[in-house]
Amino acid sequence: MDPLLALEQTLNGIQFGVFLFLVSAGLTLVFGIMNFVNLAHGSLYMVGAYYGATVYQITGSFLLAVVIVIPACLLTGIVLELITIRPLYPRDHLDQVLATFGLILFFNEAVRMLWGPAALFMPQPEGLTGHVEIISGAPYPVYRLVIIGVGLLIALFLYLLITKTRIGMLIRAGASNRPMVGALGVNITNLFTKVFGLGAVLAGIAGLMAGPVLTVQSGMGEEMLILAFVVIVIGGVGSIRGAFVASLLVGIVDTLGRTSIPALLNVVVSHNAAQTAGPALASMLIYILMAAVLFFRPSGLFAARTG
């Protein structure tokens, strides 16, 4: 592959990775700190996308959509935590999986009832529709650069939140030794609600930003959820840093693999075989990556949990 194309595809991979990071950051916090398996996390991503598309359709302002979606997702997350998630903390993982799987079905049907079965198509925000030539000869859409920028800013914000603030300290403490944090008199219940709300907001932002490049539809969260689980397993459960590195890794490997494997196979085997095997192999690539990482580092790249 020529180097300019490789560079451009890496950029595409980073952009995909940033999406994955926003979804998996919340998931890894909830899983790592609360020891809670939340399959409904992808639904929060979907809900964010629907909120965004709706506000944008009514007002025509993307900025207003941002302003409204963030508190709306926070509220959704907190209400969800109070009503259905909280009673599940003492239960084992199987119960949590069953209950949150039920939530997936609930949310998918709920958006179908509220917004109809057809997908929503959200136009690109005004003012971000153009393209700039950051690699010569390859104009790149401005909106995608904005996605990358926002994703990196949020990563920086999370880094500062986790390392420099009191709540961050509690989150880290909670991830490594939860009973001890409780024993020291921290209101764990309160902390859990905050963490869950934060995760909901991050997923909602990812959904909102995905609206203009993907289609907003019932069930859009599940595909993202599977990838997010791959990311947190590779990155190490509970580690934001791990989620960040693993997201970019998965994003880049998937994008480069998807675009170059069929072409590479073409050189080795016959055209027909390459066309059949290429796409199949490309879609397996990230799972092969996950298996390889787990072989060498069974608890992921940056394991947060020590006890």
Next chain:
Amino acid sequence: MKTRLAIVLGVAACVAAAPASAQDNKLRLGLISTLSGPQAILGKHMKDAWDLAIEMLGGKVGGLETEVFVGDDQAKPDVGVQLAERMVKRDHVQFVDGIIFSNVLLAVAPVVTDANVFLITTNAGASPIAGKQCNKDIFSTSWNNDQTPEAMGKLMQDEGVKNVYEIAPNYQAGKDMITGFERYYKGGIRGQTLFKLTQQDFQAELSQIRSAGPDAVFGFLPGAWGISFFKQFQAAGMNKIKAYSVFSVDEATLSAIGDAAVGSYTTGFWSHDLDFPQNKKFVEAFRKKYGYDPANYAAQTFDAPFLIDSAIRAVKGNLADRDGIRKAMEKANFPSVRGPFKYNTNHVPIQNFYKLEVVKDASGKIMLKNRGIVFKDHKDAYYKECKLAS
């Protein structure tokens, strides 16, 4: 206790499943379409046209009392099979119709034909169904997948396009489209992408296309794919590459794609401005009833109830006379939106294909304009493989 309960339930289930009224000579029609998810826009055209046709037949197809059963296949073959089984076993339909996706059609076909029920595909045109796996009870009111891209291949060949990049989803229809295209296009192929069915974002593929530097793109990107692709194509500043496509820019997608599609070409067996009485009636009634423009998915489906109507009238409403119904359908003796046509031996229409351009009219509305015939009375490439003793 448990065993006894099970027996009671079992008996109850048998009673409930017994044919309630299979002998009452009432026409039961099943419609399988994709009514949820990103491709629901295609299913909506199909369903709306179906309802309209039955309404225009006075709710009595073939003069018989008609009951319709509708199912949403979610673009999944397994769901399609469940629906087909329910329709043939529980609802006792005499016809299963519709079906957007070729992979769904391939899965559904044996379920329907094994139950001695007619299957009328009003969209999906999987090539095996036109060839080796053809069946005496399967009819098409659309086309074989290869036909439309064959017209596009000929068009691009005639216009002297030097080389292309091909893009299509990785499933039966995607492969058929590329096969059909390459049957008539003999220029250079700069590259090819088969993307997975769940894909929605084409940024990486667009980078790949630009790097390959073709003169033109040939795409098969129906429904939601077309909307994403053409919008992103424009956002990536790739307007120098000409975009030719099949089933991608049409009345189902143009309003969402907007200006990004203007000036691109497609081919098809039908356009809203074809000068046939049935077509005029259809387009006018459709616009009036639903307030939007019908796409080819609607046009094809609109024909199906009229085909069934003609066949049932030919046997004077005797639904038990399946041979008679089949023979009557083979004559295609009904007013079609595409004008008069004949069925080939594999029950695929022999029909014209036209060159269509995306234009913006004086009022700013983006629409397809018919630019003349590419193929006249075009036969599909598979009918010789079909061994039907008819």
